[in-house]
Structure formats: C-alpha cells, structure tokens
Amino acid sequence: MDLLSHEPVIRATIFFGILLLMALWEILTPRRRQAIPRHGRWPSNLGIVVVDSLLVRLVFPAAAVGFALYCESKGWGLFHAVDAPTWLAFVGSVLILDLAIYFQHILFHAVPTLWRFHRMHHADTEFDVTTGLRFHPVEVLLSMGIKIAVIAALGPPAVAVLVFEVILNATSMFNHGNVRIPSGFEHVLRWFVVTPEMHRVHHSIYRDETDSNFGFNLPWWDHIFGTYRAQPRDGHEGMTIGIDRFRESREHWLDRMLVQPFRSGVRKSGQSETRKTQE
Numbered sequence: 001m002d003l004l005s006h007e008p009v010i011r012a013t014i015f016f017g018i019l020l021l022m023a024l025w026e027i028l029t030p031r032r033r034q035a036i037p038r039h040g041r042w043p044s045n046l047g048i049v050v051v052d053s054l055l056v057r058l059v060f061p062a063a064a065v066g067f068a069l070y071c072e073s074k075g076w077g078l079f080h081a082v083d084a085p086t087w088l089a090f091v092g093s094v095l096i097l098d099l100a101i102y103f104q105h106i107l108f109h110a111v112p113t114l115w116r117f118h119r120m121h122h123a124d125t126e127f128d129v130t131t132g133l134r135f136h137p138v139e140v141l142l143s144m145g146i147k148i149a150v151i152a153a154l155g156p157p158a159v160a161v162l163v164f165e166v167i168l169n170a171t172s173m174f175n176h177g178n179v180r181i182p183s184g185f186e187h188v189l190r191w192f193v194v195t196p197e198m199h200r201v202h203h204s205i206y207r208d209e210t211d212s213n214f215g216f217n218l219p220w221w222d223h224i225f226g227t228y229r230a231q232p233r234d235g236h237e238g239m240t241i242g243i244d245r246f247r248e249s250r251e252h253w254l255d256r257m258l259v260q261p262f263r264s265g266v267r268k269s270g271q272s273e274t275r276k277t278q279e
Helices: 002-028 042-059 063-074 086-110 112-122 129-133 137-154 158-175 183-189 196-203 220-224 254-262
Strands: none
Touching: 002 063, 002 129, 002 158, 042 129, 042 137, 042 254, 063 137, 063 158, 086 112, 086 137, 086 158, 086 220, 112 137, 112 254, 129 158, 158 196
C-alpha cells in the first residue's frame, strides 16, 4: 500500500523529467526539420495525455499497480502458484508484460476496428517526443484492460509492474524523439532498446514499413518474430511520416483527434482510407 500511495508522484516526476530532457535534446540536436511548429501540435498531443489519465483513473481507479497489489494479497497468478523467487518474478514480469504490449501493438494494426483507434497515433505528420504520448483514450483503456488480464494471469510483484509502467512511458517518449544520435552508438544501442531511428520506420506512410518495428521497450521481439526493419526505403530525411489521410493542420486539434476513429477518412475524390503500399 505504501508503494501504491507513492505511485502517482513517482510516475509524474519521471514523466515530466523525461519530457523536459527530450524536449531540450530535440531543440539542441534535431534529427529532422519539422514543417509544423510545436505550437501547432503540442497543445493537443499533451492535452490528450490529460484526457487519457483522467479516464484511466475513472475506469480503473487502482490502475495496474493497484491491481497487482490486490493479486498479491489474494495469491493470484502463476508466480504465486509456483512460489517463484522474487528476482525471477520481477524479471519475468517485466519481460512478459513487454512481450504482451508487443503483441497488443500488432493486434491494433491487424484488426480494422482497433486500427481506427490506433491510427490517431500514426496520423501525427511529425515525429517527436509528444507523438509518443498521442494515443486515443479508447486505445489507452483497452491497453489497460489487456495489462490487467496479464497481471491477473501472472501475479507479478507490484514493484515490477510499477517499474514496467515507468519504463514503458519513458521509452515511448525516447523512441519517438526527434533527436540525433551518433550512428555508431545508435547501431549498438538498438540491440538493447528501441531507438528513435528504429521506431521512426514504424511511422512511415508505407504500410509494409508501418507494419514493422512494433516494439516499444525491447527490440528483441521484432528480431525473434520477424517484424524488424532496419531502415526506411526513402531514408530518414526523405521519408514521409504519418498516414495518407487526416494530413491537414486542423487534424492536429484535440477535438478532431478524439473523433477521428469515427470518421471514414475519405478524400475529396471519394476514395476510402488506405495506407500506402509499396510502390
């Protein structure tokens, strides 16, 4: 219960610290020139975080960490059933939760109805730290539901869930950063964590590139399951970010972002939404 009472402070402190650090890094050494100024995107991308946080606390008052504490008190889950050592339960929980998020990400790309909600994340026509925070509230609630189910099955230590949640949030901001990393160091780093250079490929307008590099924290799952792609075909400077719908600047406003899943994304020509395939 002491852990639960400090969770909001821990998460908020790390969140704002990473956000500030990444924003400064983007200003000092940007990777790509951005056509849309920050004031045209950041208010809505940050505003959606407020909406998401309020809804999660409303629907899941105790959230993931609180539910993990409840499972501990009841002895629910695999790690309690086998009486696993604390270190094994901790490491195993972080890895399995990360794997679950990897498969969840694939699911949100593969199922058309789920893609409608996830595409709000991909509809950002720029790629920076706030893109890593831009998720539709319905997707966030569904993701929390999936995590709750995994926690119920695993019975992970609550501290492992807290660590995973903090890492997931921090790496999402990092791997969406518009930051320049020395190429030699980046090639080594991407073996241990998903880098911006690796994840940017996932935000390409081409579908075969969008449907790759699904990892958020660890890059290993993409290598193991064959979804890894090293570079975008048009290069990082020349690639087009986003999807081929909702590209007008007005689409970056919060109201449009919230209702986007319920819109068809039809062009003036009457074409239904598609993601560009390989040319």
